[in-house]
Amino acid sequence: xxxxxxxxxxxxxALGADPSILSFGGGxxxxxxxxxxxxxxxxxDAIADPSGDPLQYAPSDGxxxxxxxxxxxxxxxGTPTTPDEVLILQGSQQGLDFAAKMLVNPGExxxxxxxxxxxxxxxxxxxxxxYAAIPMDAEGMDLDALERTLAETxxxxxxxxxxxxxxxxxxxxxxxxxxRLIDLANRHDLILLEDTPYxxxxxxGDSLPTLKSLDTEGRVIHLGSFSKILVPALRLGWAVxxxxxxxxxxxxxxxxxxxxxxxxxAATSLFLDRHDLQAHIATLRAAYRRKKEVxxxxxxxxxxxxxxxxxxxxxxxxWARFPEGFDATAFxxxxxxxxxxxxxxxxxxxxxxxxxxxxxRINFSAQSEDRIRQGIAALGACLKDHL
Amino acid sequence: xxxxxxxxxxxxxALGADPSILSFGGGxxxxxxxxxxxxxxxxxDAIADPSGDPLQYAPSDGxxxxxxxxxxxxxxxGTPTTPDEVLILQGSQQGLDFAAKMLVNPGExxxxxxxxxxxxxxxxxxxxxxYAAIPMDAEGMDLDALERTLAETxxxxxxxxxxxxxxxxxxxxxxxxxxRLIDLANRHDLILLEDTPYxxxxxxGDSLPTLKSLDTEGRVIHLGSFSKILVPALRLGWAVxxxxxxxxxxxxxxxxxxxxxxxxxAATSLFLDRHDLQAHIATLRAAYRRKKEVxxxxxxxxxxxxxxxxxxxxxxxxWARFPEGFDATAFxxxxxxxxxxxxxxxxxxxxxxxxxxxxxRINFSAQSEDRIRQGIAALGACLKDHL
Numbered sequence: 001x002x003x004x005x006x007x008x009x010x011x012x013x014a015l016g017a018d019p020s021i022l023s024f025g026g027g028x029x030x031x032x033x034x035x036x037x038x039x040x041x042x043x044x045d046a047i048a049d050p051s052g053d054p055l056q057y058a059p060s061d062g063x064x065x066x067x068x069x070x071x072x073x074x075x076x077x078g079t080p081t082t083p084d085e086v087l088i089l090q091g092s093q094q095g096l097d098f099a100a101k102m103l104v105n106p107g108e109x110x111x112x113x114x115x116x117x118x119x120x121x122x123x124x125x126x127x128x129x130x131y132a133a134i135p136m137d138a139e140g141m142d143l144d145a146l147e148r149t150l151a152e153t154x155x156x157x158x159x160x161x162x163x164x165x166x167x168x169x170x171x172x173x174x175x176x177x178x179x180r181l182i183d184l185a186n187r188h189d190l191i192l193l194e195d196t197p198y199x200x201x202x203x204x205g206d207s208l209p210t211l212k213s214l215d216t217e218g219r220v221i222h223l224g225s226f227s228k229i230l231v232p233a234l235r236l237g238w239a240v241x242x243x244x245x246x247x248x249x250x251x252x253x254x255x256x257x258x259x260x261x262x263x264x265x266a267a268t269s270l271f272l273d274r275h276d277l278q279a280h281i282a283t284l285r286a287a288y289r290r291k292k293e294v295x296x297x298x299x300x301x302x303x304x305x306x307x308x309x310x311x312x313x314x315x316x317x318x319w320a321r322f323p324e325g326f327d328a329t330a331f332x333x334x335x336x337x338x339x340x341x342x343x344x345x346x347x348x349x350x351x352x353x354x355x356x357x358x359x360x361r362i363n364f365s366a367q368s369e370d371r372i373r374q375g376i377a378a379l380g381a382c383l384k385d386h387l
Numbered sequence: 388x389x390x391x392x393x394x395x396x397x398x399x400x401a402l403g404a405d406p407s408i409l410s411f412g413g414g415x416x417x418x419x420x421x422x423x424x425x426x427x428x429x430x431x432d433a434i435a436d437p438s439g440d441p442l443q444y445a446p447s448d449g450x451x452x453x454x455x456x457x458x459x460x461x462x463x464x465g466t467p468t469t470p471d472e473v474l475i476l477q478g479s480q481q482g483l484d485f486a487a488k489m490l491v492n493p494g495e496x497x498x499x500x501x502x503x504x505x506x507x508x509x510x511x512x513x514x515x516x517x518y519a520a521i522p523m524d525a526e527g528m529d530l531d532a533l534e535r536t537l538a539e540t541x542x543x544x545x546x547x548x549x550x551x552x553x554x555x556x557x558x559x560x561x562x563x564x565x566x567r568l569i570d571l572a573n574r575h576d577l578i579l580l581e582d583t584p585y586x587x588x589x590x591x592g593d594s595l596p597t598l599k600s601l602d603t604e605g606r607v608i609h610l611g612s613f614s615k616i617l618v619p620a621l622r623l624g625w626a627v628x629x630x631x632x633x634x635x636x637x638x639x640x641x642x643x644x645x646x647x648x649x650x651x652x653a654a655t656s657l658f659l660d661r662h663d664l665q666a667h668i669a670t671l672r673a674a675y676r677r678k679k680e681v682x683x684x685x686x687x688x689x690x691x692x693x694x695x696x697x698x699x700x701x702x703x704x705x706w707a708r709f710p711e712g713f714d715a716t717a718f719x720x721x722x723x724x725x726x727x728x729x730x731x732x733x734x735x736x737x738x739x740x741x742x743x744x745x746x747x748r749i750n751f752s753a754q755s756e757d758r759i760r761q762g763i764a765a766l767g768a769c770l771k772d773h774l
Contacts, residue, residue: 047427235648
């Protein structure tokens with residue numbers, strides 16, 4: 001059982017716990033935006049339910065009512081979905097674990113974006129995969145590169161992608177590439193694992209169609225999550241997939257933990273019955289867009305010219321690129337933390353095959369606008385001192 | 388990826404959903420005993436916490452405060468435990484999945500009780516084990532039989548046991564056998580997976596020492612759960628193990644689902660701070676003891692003489708043995724359900740290697756005393772009609 005550099009990750013997580021450090025590290029939503037009063041009401045009523053059902057065991061696939069509500073959310077988002085195509089998960093992270101468990105034997109290749117979501121590499125690790133990393137540009141995965149890689153790795157069966165506001169780069173897969181990716185999946189017998197935690201945190205324009213909505217042969221496992229649009233603490237995510245895949249995922253769910261928390265499912269279902277999730281999402285979009293602008297303005301003002309950052313259309317992160325030779329891990333340890341008292345996630349850990357240490361992921365959702373200005377100014381001054 | 392007879396299990400689960408069937412099938416606690424008002428209070432205050440922390444992400448190992456509280460519960464129960472030996476799980480079921488994933492390669496042997504907990508066989512299935520099933524008697528596992536099996540299966544590394552009020556038989560492993568089992572584990576290099584969901588639902592006498600408390604070489608992974616002593620809906624369990632094992636379990640937790648629900652952990656932690664869990668457990672013990680007596684009285688009155696049942700000192704189940712040649716699955720389908728409108732779990736599914744169809748598991752916790760009398764009378768009449 002091989003694992004991804006656990007000590008490095010733990011050390012990073014520990015940073016978030018030091019209250020004297022201003023952290024742009026985690027992917028935390030802003031706690032000030034949590035709909036606390038509404039959650040109070042739905043938890044109160046779920047616990048008070050005279051049947052006691054919200055406190056009891058529940059079906060392993062999830063509460064039927066919540067599966068239907070998620071199917072309706074998916075359908076309204078342009079991905080026609082029936083309730084029996086929805087499996088409730090313990091966060092979408094659980095879907096990453098299941099997909100690798102189901103589709104990847106030790107030594108087989110998973111295709112990932114380069115860079116990719118670190119948590120996915122952690123989830124895939126117990127399946128002991130190899131990786132082929134596909135370069136990213138502003139339109140998402142480079143599909144010419146993917147096609148070359150597919151020719152060289154006939155054992156690749158699973159491709160993992162965050163098509164909307166990717167973690168860590170913020171890039172969104174363009175519409176032509178979405179169509180072409182489906183075509184490549186069909187021709188090369190791939191399963192596409194589409195992870196969409198940030199999809200609804202869009203700052204401008206209309207959503208692009210999900211890969212699932214373009215799927216012609218039942219090859220897409222779509223993962224969604226309430227973590228960024230409601231609260232992370234519920235650990236509520238879902239998979240949508242064609243029946244043969246969903247049935248196997250569903251068996252893994254029974255085996256893994258029997259079910260997701262009944263109470264969290266019941267309260268979330270009440271929330272969706274009573275409250276306007278889209279209105280809440282609109283609030284989040286406006287707030288995170290403002291925070292992104294505050295951060296990018298501050299970066300333009302304070303960072304050295306030779307540091308470039310992405311300007312994502314949504315999500316929680318910007319991705320910084322430092323000059324060649326810059327080691328973002330060493331700089332964090334030696335300067336950013338002790339001098340600027342600011343944290344980010346060094347970019348090296350996001351590369352599945354060849355770490356490029358001159359990158360960093362910087363989160364703009366968790367901190368207040370004032371703290372963003374203050375932290376970026378401190379980090380910028382520190383960079384100017386040492387670059 | 389081989390799975391345990393999923394359709395049979397789903398069909399059984401579906402039975403519980405038909406309101407016209409009086410079900411002794413599931414292992415559900417009595418919803419009338421849930422401490423709803425107390426849960427209302429702790430969820431209200433956790434959601435209202437000004438920090439927002441109970442609604443945010445949390446450390447993968449679990450909230451530190453709750454780990455310390457669980458360590459204190461374990462210590463008070465005679466198993467000295469430090470907070471860093473506790474890993475919070477998504478129900479103790481998750482510990483079964485992790486243990487098999489960590490310790491069992493495809494084709495290797497897991498030692499299980501005969502019969503054993505069906506959910507464990509489901510959790511172990513993705514690891515593709517073989518099984519060696521050790522006979523049970525009134526004192527738990529037959530350790531002479533275990534010793535013979537160990538001589539024949541040198542690849543066996545993991546032994547799974549429910550030492551207290553076993554599921555499904557209700558048997559409790561005697562103290563001399565606990566000592567001898569630890570000795571056998573030491574001599575044969577076994578890891579003991581000690582699953583204790585019913586441990587605190589004891590009707591008489593004092594608890595026996597946990598295997599973990601007798602462990603001399605760090606060979607026991609102890610699993611505990613709030614499902615039966617608080618409510619199942621929180622999906623809160625824990626593992627206690629020596630550091631080398633716990634570290635590996637903890638890595639699997641990050642990979643599997645990142646963390647258990649922060650809100651459920653925070654609310655449970657408040658519950659333990661404010662309320663007397665032992666007093667609540669005393670209420671449960673008295674209620675379930677009464678229900679067991681009502682059920683056994685009714686069985687003595689209504690069942691044919693040739694059906695024997697166990698009289699457990701705790702837990703949620705009695706285990707019925709019918710005459711040789713009786714098929715409890717066929718009887719359920721052909722008579723108990725359509726004629727008596729009563730369900731139980733046919734015993735065959737609990738045997739890992741050689742199903743013995745003339746058994747059934749009958750739950751006494753979920754139904755009211757009146758419904759127990761009514762259902763057992765109907766089932767007894769139906770048995771007398773056909774035996």
